[in-house]
Each structure stands twice: as C-alpha cells, then as structure tokens.
Amino acid sequence: MSPPRIIVTRKLPKPVExxxxxxxxxxxxxxxxPFTSDRLTLALKHADGMLCTVTDLFDEEILSAEGRRRTRIIANFGVGVNNIDLDAAEAQGLTITNTPDVLTDATADLAMALILAATRRMTESEAILRRGEWKQFAPTGFLGTGLQGKTLGIVGMGRIGEATARRAHFGFGMKIAYHSRSPKGPFDFPADGLTSLKRLLAVSDVVSLHLPGGGSNSGLISAEELAAMKPGAYLVNTARGDLVNEAALAHALREGRLAGAGLDVFAEEPHVPEALLTLPNVTLLPHIGSATVETRTAMGMLAVDNLEAFFDGRELPSKVV
Incomplete structure (x- = not known):
C-alpha cells in the first residue's frame, strides 16, 4: 500500500521537508x-492530507467545492485556525490540527521586544539616526517610558499571554492585569483579573493582545476601546490583525491619544495601511512572532506529528476538530 499523498502549501524548514x-x-x-483559492480547491481533490499555513484561506466555498474531495486532514502550521472555517470542515468530515505550545516562548519574546520598542521610541529614534539627523547626545532627547512599576494589561491570558506577563513581571518589574473570557490561574506571579475589558484598558500603561482572531473577536479593539485606554498608553499586537480597527488606531496615534504601538500582525496581510506606515510612533513587523529557526522547525515537526498519527490511526497531538 502506497504512503499517503501530502500537499504542502508553503516552503518549510529543511528538516521538516x-x-x-x-x-x-x-x-x-x-x-x-502562495496558493490561490483555485489551487487550494484542486489540492483538496488530489491530496490525502494537506499541510497549510495561516495565510491559506479555507472558507466554506473552498471546503464545499463540487467534485470529489480526497483530503481527510488539514494540518495547520500555526496556533490560530481562523483561516479555516471549522464548522464547514467538521460538516465535511475533515480533521483539523494546529501547532500550540511550541511557539509560545518565541511569540512572548517578540511581544516584549515590541513593548520595549514602543515605550523606548526605538523605531522613531533609529529612523532619525539613519537619516543623518542625529546631532549629539541630549539629556532630554528621545525620552521614552520606563516599565518598572507600570501596569501591563493582557487581553487573552492563554499560553502566550501568560508567558508575556511572566517576562514583564519578573524581568521588568511590571504589574500584571488581565482580561479573559474564562477563569485563569493560579500563576507564579501576582495578576489582577478584570471582568471588564474597558476597565483593563483604563488601568493599563501597556496593553498586549493575545487572543484568536475572527468571529466575535474581529474588531474587538475599536475606536471606542481605544478611547477607553489610559491617555499616553501603548498598544501591542502579536496575535491577529483583525482584532484592531487599524484606522482608529492610526488616528489615536496621530492625535497623541496613545503614545505608541507595536504591531506584528495586520488585518489584510501583507497590506499595511499607509496611515500606519507614515507614523513615527509605531513599530511595524512582518508577522515574525514565531520566526526563529528553532520555533518554525518545531511547528513543522508538530504538524508532521499530527499527519503521521492520523494516518497511523493514533491519537492526534493537537486536534482542533
């Protein structure tokens, strides 16, 4: 009996391939x-299994396309699965897996990097240096905000949110507050759980987003929520771009309502709104939260673990549906 046929939608680290x-x-x-919608539809008809990434959109139309579908499992390279219509997948009898845990540390590290970049005005000051406009050291030049004793508000206290909070508390002396839809803890650090998102926004010096995109979370941080944030606060997003109303965020940054932001994700990647690109007080990164050799390799290996377990009839390490 021949081995199952797997179609991989993007280039992966060599050990995984x-x-x-x-x-x-x-x-x-x-x-x-990147695969087009037509190519994804065709792949579903020719592969026993697929290994895709979060940029591959499997909506109801693709999953329910006419013609014989051969694929039985889609292994998603990433934790979030908002690129896949899970209800449609389940209705079609498809198994969906993801890659949790293995990218927690890398993404939490990047969240802290963005917090530091935003609060210490790194992007703005580096740009001035590169343009040759930096003249000399000045005691009041490029003043940012220290983190010690400040409050970090975590929206979504899952694995990555908790890891970010731990780094912020033990490494930088920050106070931790959080808002999640389900009870969390206990933690090995003090953390104030708030049932109201707006209350969290109002008390936080830095707000960091760590929750899935799509569904009811889409547009969670709207103009109203941004207005609820503490004046002069900072917003960091390493989760999903559609969580934030980008036009409203750009306005808040431009008007000085917020002091700065750090974004690794965007609503319509790879498009980044011009309104954000032209602002000096925002650090913009091209979705590199998990982009270390070790992490991306581990993600790929976990996706392969799921594929092998599925076709061997074993329990899957990280099944979603």
Whole structure:
C-alpha cells in the first residue's frame, strides 16, 4: 500500500521537508509561491492530507467545492485556525490540527521586544539616526517610558499571554492585569483579573493582545476601546490583525491619544495601511512572532506529528476538530 499523498502549501524548514519526504509521497513548494483559492480547491481533490499555513484561506466555498474531495486532514502550521472555517470542515468530515505550545516562548519574546520598542521610541529614534539627523547626545532627547512599576494589561491570558506577563513581571518589574473570557490561574506571579475589558484598558500603561482572531473577536479593539485606554498608553499586537480597527488606531496615534504601538500582525496581510506606515510612533513587523529557526522547525515537526498519527490511526497531538 502506497504512503499517503501530502500537499504542502508553503516552503518549510529543511528538516521538516526531509521528514515529510521520508514519511509520505509529498508535493512541496520550493519557490514558496502562495496558493490561490483555485489551487487550494484542486489540492483538496488530489491530496490525502494537506499541510497549510495561516495565510491559506479555507472558507466554506473552498471546503464545499463540487467534485470529489480526497483530503481527510488539514494540518495547520500555526496556533490560530481562523483561516479555516471549522464548522464547514467538521460538516465535511475533515480533521483539523494546529501547532500550540511550541511557539509560545518565541511569540512572548517578540511581544516584549515590541513593548520595549514602543515605550523606548526605538523605531522613531533609529529612523532619525539613519537619516543623518542625529546631532549629539541630549539629556532630554528621545525620552521614552520606563516599565518598572507600570501596569501591563493582557487581553487573552492563554499560553502566550501568560508567558508575556511572566517576562514583564519578573524581568521588568511590571504589574500584571488581565482580561479573559474564562477563569485563569493560579500563576507564579501576582495578576489582577478584570471582568471588564474597558476597565483593563483604563488601568493599563501597556496593553498586549493575545487572543484568536475572527468571529466575535474581529474588531474587538475599536475606536471606542481605544478611547477607553489610559491617555499616553501603548498598544501591542502579536496575535491577529483583525482584532484592531487599524484606522482608529492610526488616528489615536496621530492625535497623541496613545503614545505608541507595536504591531506584528495586520488585518489584510501583507497590506499595511499607509496611515500606519507614515507614523513615527509605531513599530511595524512582518508577522515574525514565531520566526526563529528553532520555533518554525518545531511547528513543522508538530504538524508532521499530527499527519503521521492520523494516518497511523493514533491519537492526534493537537486536534482542533
């Protein structure tokens, strides 16, 4: 009996691709060209399983396309699965997996990097230096905000939110407050759980987002929520771009209502609104939260673990539906 046929939608770290070759009949994507909707639909008809990324949109139309569908499992390279219509997948009898845990530390590290970049005005001051406009050290030049004793508000106290909070408290002496839809804790650090999101926004010097995108979370941080934030506060997002109304955020930053922001994700990637690109007080990164060699390799290996377990009839390490 021949091995299952797996189609991989993007280029992956070499150790992951080597393992896929050893275990399956695999079609890789060596030039890393993103799949179109038509190509995803075709792949579902020719592969026993697919290994996709969060940029591949499997909506109801694609999952329910006419014609014989061969695919039985989609292994998502990422924790969030808002790129897949889970209800449609379940209705079609598809198994969906993700890659939790292995990217927690890398993403929490980047959240802290963005917090530091925003509060210490790194992007703004570096740009001035690169333009040759920095003349000399000045005692009142480029003054930012220290983190010690300040409150970090975590929206979504899951694995990554907790890891970020731990770094902020133990590494930088920050106070921690959080808002989550379900009870959390206990933690190995003091944390004030708030049932009201607006209350959290009002008391936090820095707000960091760590919750899934899509559904009811889309547009969670709207103009109203931004207005509820403490004047001069900072917003950091390493979760999903659609959580934030980007136009409203740009307005708040431009008007000085917020002091700064750090964003690794955007609502319509790879498009970044011009209103954000032209602002000096926002650090913008191209979705690199999990972008370390170790983490991206571990994510790929977990996706392969799920594929192998599925076709071997074993329990899946991280099944979503």
């Amino acid at each position: 080597d393992r896929l070759r050893d275990s399956f009949i695999v079609a890789l994507n060596p030039d890393d060209t």
